Amino acid sequence: METSNLRKVDPVKHEQKRGEILHAAIRCFARDGFRGASTTDICTEAGISPGHLYHYFASKQAIIEAMIDLGLAYAAERLEKILAAPDVIEALLADIEETCLRLRPTQVLNMDGLAESARNPEFAKIIQRHTDAFRRLWADFLRRAQDQGRMDPGLDADTTANILIALIDGSRALPIRNPKLDVRQHVEHLRTMLVRFLRPPEAGSATSKPRSQKTVRPLKLVTKR
Missing domain, CATH: 1.10.357.10 (Tetracycline Repressor, domain 2)
Structure with a gap:
């Protein structure tokens, strides 16, 4: 049986990055409003790609819930x-x-x-x-x-x-x-x-x-x- 090449997720680093994205979103919401701030804005503020965001949050609503x-x-x-x-x-x-x-x-x-x-x-x-x-x-x-x-x-x-x-x-x-x-x-x-x-x-x-x-x-x- 072949060993999986998938990287194991470090839960500590995952939560740390999730927190960084969340605080970036808070800055965006405070600046542009809940309606005005987009996921693209949040990604730019957090310094990540849109595809990377979905490893941590499924949607903008999920960010707001968090x-x-x-x-x-x-x-x-x-x-x-x-x-x-x-x-x-x-x-x-x-x-x-x-x-x-x-x-x-x-x-x-x-x-x-x-x-x-x-x-x-x-x-x-x-x-x-x-x-x-x-x-x-x-x-x-x-x-x-x-x-x-x-x-x-x-x-x-x-x-x-x-x-x-x-x-x-x-x-x-x-x-x-x-x-x-x-x-x-x-x-x-x-x-x-x-x-x-x-x-x-x-x-x-x-x-x-x-x-x-x-x-x-x-x-x-x-x-x-």
Whole structure:
């Protein structure tokens, strides 16, 4: 029997190259939009041929799906760090400032993604999947913070997650709506809002309704298979 001459794929190098292509695609999407950036543009940005691209991603949609999963994994890591911080609300505020108010690519990608989903039903399904998974991450984070006595136990975690997602989307839009936005002033007002909304009431307050204690578990990331 003849020995196969096919090269064995190095999984580490494969994932590394896949990551390079994915980050090249993110740069293209941030620059030209999800609709405007083509696979040819992505290949040029990544320094590969179109034929080479399909060893890693079957289509432009597959690239976008992978980008969504990367973003969710990053969000899960950030929420774990926030939960481990001495002051969970201050850590949450710092994260919103860094990733929403000061990071231009996420602002552009977020706005363009919502716009594209409004006119493209297939893209809308991708955004909805991302939002569902993102909501579950936030709701789980909130329940764990409540169980630790660090957030108001009377808040419904799922509803609060929706409100925080809306706040995050709005914060990303603000610097685009107003390029002269005073970020520090906005952060100070946002701090007041989050403290009043999320901080647990004083011990013994009639408005405090403790949740049943549960085992603290790590945030679970659900990705498309």
